[in-house]
Amino acid sequence: MLGRLLLSLSGIAQILGPFIADFNETHVKNPRWPPHARFHNGQTMSLGLSLGLATLYFTLRHASSTPASVDIAREKDSLMTAAVFGSLYWLTGLSAVLYPGSLAVDPEFGEGFPQFWLFVGLAVASLGGWGLENVRLNRSLRKRI
Template sequence: MSDLITPGTRWLITFATLAYGVGPFIIDMNRTHLTHPAWPGHARFHLLWSAVSQLAVAGLALWLVWADSADPVWHCRLAVIIGLGMNSGFWGAFLFRRAYRGTLHDPQGIPPLWGKLDGNLLAVSLITALLLVALWQTWP
């Protein structure tokens, strides 16, 4: 069963995991988010809490993917399921954004690509797609 886990599958999971784990530190730890002067301190606290949690969970997922294991298929599937769970938060926030007056981007932040396509939506769509492909690759 371990022959289902190819290096390509491991790298797909790794790329997606690094994107959702490290991505927020690269994108959100700046003046448009964490140090935004108009954000309440409690909102900043929650952002950093969330980002550190994502980083920790991504570390666990990477360990599952690359550690020696008697059942590497299960480890990789679990890493994918964890990643899909982490990204489900984005999809929930996206679907219900009108209920809480949320927006996909900050007007002073990174503008939508080509004036229309939000970078968050594009990134999380790609991450989700990579994880679903990896899950499909590990299923008998």
């Protein structure tokens, strides 16, 4: 169940993280931000919420089922879908610095890419959780044969 825990961690972080990090004076409440920048920040926060909810749904929808009551292939497909949803926000966050003129932090608030290891860690948690659950399900399948 460590795999599901890691996938859930990624989903919860996607739901809460954008609101914790962005609903403050550096982003949404920044008086220097034009309305269109706020629009896209709102879009990103809502994307995190949506991806996080989808991650949790696909991670947990078969969690209480016994292997005999749910087709393992369907459960594996759900977990792969959870891993995709669970990693997209973090991977796109890593790619954002590649756009011309993009910075991970506005100069008045610091420098560098402070989110880098958090984004990498949560993407790895999501994909690693999927891998761990696949190992567990494969063992369960071998026991049934």
